[in-house]
Amino acid sequence: MSSSSKLAKTLARFQARIESGDFYEAHQTLRTIANRYVRSKSYNDAIDLISQGAEAFLKAKQGGSATDLIFYLLEVYDVAGVVVSEVAVARLVQLLASLDSDEPNIKDVATGMNNWSVKFGPYKYGDPYLHAVIGSKLAEGGHVYEAERYLVLGTHDSLDQYVALLWEWFLQSGDTKTVGEFFSRPIFNYLFIGNFQNAYGAKDKFLSKFIEYSRAECEKVIKNGFEMWYFKDYAELNFLQLLILTCQTQNADLFNNLKAHYAGSIDQYSGQLEFLGQEHFGIKIQKPVNFMQDIMSGLLGGK
Amino acid sequence: STRTMSSPEKEFITKFVALASVQASGVSADAKVPQQNVTNLGVALPPLRYRYDHRRAKKNATDS
Structure with missing residues (x-):
C-alpha cells in the first residue's frame, strides 16, 4: 500500500472515531501513528496527519486535543527543520483561523508558532503574515x-486592525480625555x-474617527506636504503628530525644541522619547553618574 | 468643529511645522525600515489604566 493511501486510511479511521465521539481513542491512535512516521523520518506524512487531525478536532470543538496536536506539529516542524515557506505558514494560519479565540492555550499556541518562524525564517521577530493572523486572533x-505586539509587526492589513482595537478600547474607557494615551501607542510603536508609513496611517485613521466621534475643536494645518490636525x-495629540514630522527631519x-515646548505635559513619555532620541537623532542616553565608582576607577588608574 | 483658532500653542505649531516640514525630506513620509532589518522594538509601552472587554467589543461589532 502506498504511503498516501495508508495515510488516507488512517485519517478515515480517525475521522470515524471523531464522528462517533470517541475523542480520547482518536487522539491516542493519531499520536501513535504520527510517532511512527516521525521515528521513520517520514516527516511530510507526520505533518499531514497531525495537521489534518488537529483540524478535525477543531471542527469537533475539542480545543484541548487540537492544541495538543498543534504543539506536536510544531515539534515535528522543529525536528524536521521545516523552514518558513508559504505552505508551512499557511498550514499554521489555517489551524489558527479555526481555533476558538477563547481557547485557554491560545497565547502559548501563538508563541510556539512564532518561535518556529523566528528559528526557521529570515525575520528576527517572526513572520509578518503569521504575526497578522496571531495578532488578530x-x-x-x-x-x-500580546495582540498589539504582533499587529505592529504584521502586514499592511494589521494597521487597520490595530487602530480598530485601540479605538474600541478607547470607547470602552468612556472618557474622551484619555484619547492621547491610546493615540500614543501606535505612534510610538511604529516610530x-x-x-513612518504606518505612523502616518495610524494618525489619519485614528484621528479622523476621533474628530467624527468627539466633535473636538480642531483645525487643519498644512505646510510643504505635511498635514496635521491642531x-x-x-x-498631547498635537505633540504626537509633530513628533512624527520631527523624527522625519x-x-x-x-526634537529638543519640541520636547521643551511640551515639557510638563509629556513626562509620561520620557522613556519612549529617550529611545527615539537615540534612534532617530543620535542623542546618547545619559547614564546616572556613580561618584564612588568614578573615584575608585580614578584611584586604580582606570578611565 | 473646525474653525480658525489662535493661541500660543497654535502659533508654536505653525512656526514649528514651517521649519520642520522643509527639513523632513531626509526621510520620506511613506518610509519604512524593511522588517527583515528590524532588530530593536524600542521600549515596552506601559499598560493602560483601562480594561478591555473583548466580549463587549464583539457585541459592539455585531450591533453596528
Missing part, C-alpha cells in the same frame, strides 16, 4: 497587549521600528 480573545483642547535641535 489574540485581539479577538481579549489578549490586547520605534522606523515605520486640537485646541488636546495638546532627524534634526536633534527640533
